Amino acid sequence: MRKSAWFLFFTALGLSGCGYNSMQAQDEQVKSAWSEVLNQYQRRADLIPNLVATVKGFAAQEQQVLLGVTEARAKVGSIQATPELVNDPEAFKKFQAAQGELSSALSRLLVVTENYPQLKSDQNFRDLQAQLEGTENRISVERGRFNDVTQAYNTLRRSFPTVIVANFAGFKERPYFKAAEGSDKPPAVKF
Secondary structure: OOHHHHHHHHHHHHHHOOOHHHHHHHHHHHHHHHHHHHHHHHHHHHHHHHHHHHHHHHOHHHHHHHHHHHHHHHHHHHOOOOHHHHHOHHHHHHHHHHHHHHHHHHHHHHHHHHHOHHHHHOHHHHHHHHHHHHHHHHHHHHHHHHHHHHHHHHHHHHOOOHHHHHHHHOOOOOOOOOOOOOOOOOOOOOO
16 A cells, blocks of 8 residues: 555544544534523414413403513513524523523512412413413423433543544534523512
């Protein structure tokens, strides 16, 4: 064999163990997990107008809370939720904040409904509330999965010799999904 053929052979052999393919696979897992998070957020956004309309029929005097939910949903909708969002830490942070505001507004709405026994007994409302609770659980699960695959990606990215390939090929560290500021406190609702 000629020298150039040996060079190509050893280069190919060296590149096969460099981690590039593993980085590609992990990158795809992060994108897939993020898509599932977005899918669940979309499900929640789709449920909100029906929930608000149902509550509005029973609790017209709670306009402030209903308006807060509607505004928070609009803010979430104004952010372009794409798979690439996870590559931009600043945009990712804004997305998380908007989702946190929506979660808080929904919590306030559900607290308000406690004062309306007829609403709580309405089958439509109970169905919507159950769907929303299920969706919130799904969101939590998908955010956990996203963080798991992000951790695997970031760990691989920082491992030797993959870190060399990752830096050369432009694989950036991915942010984790974090709880919104103040989400550990129950929503305050004043009557």
